[in-house]
Amino acid sequence: MDKNPEESTDSISCLIQELSSLPGIGPKSAQRLTYYLLRAPEGQVRSLADALLSLRQKTKLCTICFNISDTDRCPICCNSKRDARVICIVEQPQDILALEHVGAYHGLYHVLHGAISPTEGVGTEDIRIKELLSRLKNNQIDEVIIGTNPTMEGETTAMYLNKVISPLGIKVTRLARGLPFGTELEYADDLTLTRAMEGRQEF
Amino acid sequence: MDKNPEESTDSISCLIQELSSLPGIGPKSAQRLTYYLLRAPEGQVRSLADALLSLRQKTKLCTICFNISDTDRCPICCNSKRDARVICIVEQPQDILALEHVGAYHGLYHVLHGAISPTEGVGTEDIRIKELLSRLKNNQIDEVIIGTNPTMEGETTAMYLNKVISPLGIKVTRLARGLPFGTELEYADDLTLTRAMEGRQEF
Numbered sequence: 001m002d003k004n005p006e007e008s009t010d011s012i013s014c015l016i017q018e019l020s021s022l023p024g025i026g027p028k029s030a031q032r033l034t035y036y037l038l039r040a041p042e043g044q045v046r047s048l049a050d051a052l053l054s055l056r057q058k059t060k061l062c063t064i065c066f067n068i069s070d071t072d073r074c075p076i077c078c079n080s081k082r083d084a085r086v087i088c089i090v091e092q093p094q095d096i097l098a099l100e101h102v103g104a105y106h107g108l109y110h111v112l113h114g115a116i117s118p119t120e121g122v123g124t125e126d127i128r129i130k131e132l133l134s135r136l137k138n139n140q141i142d143e144v145i146i147g148t149n150p151t152m153e154g155e156t157t158a159m160y161l162n163k164v165i166s167p168l169g170i171k172v173t174r175l176a177r178g179l180p181f182g183t184e185l186e187y188a189d190d191l192t193l194t195r196a197m198e199g200r201q202e203f
Numbered sequence: 204m205d206k207n208p209e210e211s212t213d214s215i216s217c218l219i220q221e222l223s224s225l226p227g228i229g230p231k232s233a234q235r236l237t238y239y240l241l242r243a244p245e246g247q248v249r250s251l252a253d254a255l256l257s258l259r260q261k262t263k264l265c266t267i268c269f270n271i272s273d274t275d276r277c278p279i280c281c282n283s284k285r286d287a288r289v290i291c292i293v294e295q296p297q298d299i300l301a302l303e304h305v306g307a308y309h310g311l312y313h314v315l316h317g318a319i320s321p322t323e324g325v326g327t328e329d330i331r332i333k334e335l336l337s338r339l340k341n342n343q344i345d346e347v348i349i350g351t352n353p354t355m356e357g358e359t360t361a362m363y364l365n366k367v368i369s370p371l372g373i374k375v376t377r378l379a380r381g382l383p384f385g386t387e388l389e390y391a392d393d394l395t396l397t398r399a400m401e402g403r404q405e406f
Contacts, residue, residue: 010261010273011254011257011258011261011262011273012258012262012271014254014257014258015251015254015255015257015258017254018247018250018251018254019251021247022236022239022240022251023235023236023239024232024235024236025236029227031297031300032226032227032297033225033226033227033228034258035295035296035297036225036226037225037255037258037259038258038259038262038271038296042259044221044224045255045256045258045259046256047221048218048221048222048225048255049252049253049255049256050252051214051217051218051220051221052218052240052248052251052252052255053248053249053252054214054217054218055214055215055217055218055237055240055241055248056240056241056245056248058213058214059214059215059241068215068241070213070214092238093238093241094234094235094238097234
């Protein structure tokens with residue numbers, strides 16, 4: 001792009017640059033998307049721009065579970081059909097999306113907005129643990145499911161959460177770790193295999 | 204996404220849907236991008252939305268070469284340092300971007316906005332051939348480089364262009380076809396190998 005600044009015009013190179021700055025979109029994809037949008041119906045481009053603008057203007061954190069929502073209380077917290085005695089703790093709002101997509105869970109959530117990471121300077125004060133504990137103390141909760149990621153940070157966070165929640169007399173469980181569906185044992189990494197062995201279940 | 208409509212809120216699912224409709228962006232990427240944008244600086248999201256809106260409002264086709272430009276005449280056609288006696292014919296505006304990126308060409312362009320394709324019902328009348336011929340007749344042109352894609356449609360278009368341009372007494376050349384850089388002979392397809400052999404050059 002540097003050799004010939006005249007290669008493209010302002011509006012085009014401007015959008016290519018904006019799109020390139022997004023994660024997972026390289027300069028080539030940004031270019032392809034831009035030329036696609038040049039030919040797409042004008043309404044589609046406008047809807048996309050509008051959706052981008054509303055995203056930040058309309059969304060806020062749910063005051064109960066810290067999910068991202070257009071309302072003060074997210075649709076999950078507002079849904080009286082959900083089991084309010086079970087809370088699944090996740091790192092990010094998008095983890096809720098993944099779990100809801102499966103449709104196997106009907107309790108509530110709590111979004112930490114991060115995980116404890118000494119290397120990145122994220123401590124217990126930097127994620128929504130304080131709010132979780134006050135929520136657990138002020139409500140009748142039977143079970144807390146720890147749904148942090150099976151990573152170093154997620155494990156550390158899970159261990160810390162178990163340490164602070166157990167004394168409250170609440171049952172603490174953890175999403176099962178093991179071999180992902182569709183893979184072959186041969187290609188599984190050592191840590192996954194170790195956990196699959198440790199967590200083995202009876203038929 | 205269908206099982207639990209409450210999994211996400213309106214603004215979020217709206218943007219995910221808009222992004223999913225773009226080529227090369229699947230539902231997972233759309234989701235990842237949306238949650239990225241939720242955390243990105245507000246200015247970045249606004250710039251992206253603005254860039255999308257200006258893209259369609261500000262751009263037009265260059266009246267000379269049909270490149271896409273913010274001005275009536277594109278910066279390449281306006282540049283007096285470029286060789287106005289050589290025209291490279293390409294299928295799409297993004298092909299200009301690719302060639303300019305290389306920086307090895309200093310003539311002008313002509314964008315056909317398509318290629319002849321009987322199967323898709325694109326005939327000689329549907330792409331900018333008429334405008335090309337009138338441009339060739341009304342200007343002093345020494346050489347026309349055919350830069351259509353090495354596909355069935357591109358080849359058909361190239362043959363047709365050669366047939367109609369040659370009688371005007373203008374030299375017609377074609378971008379070399381052969382083995383792409385960095386590949387291994389072993390993995391090249393038959394057509395590429397055939398062309399690499401046919402087009403072999405002396406050392």
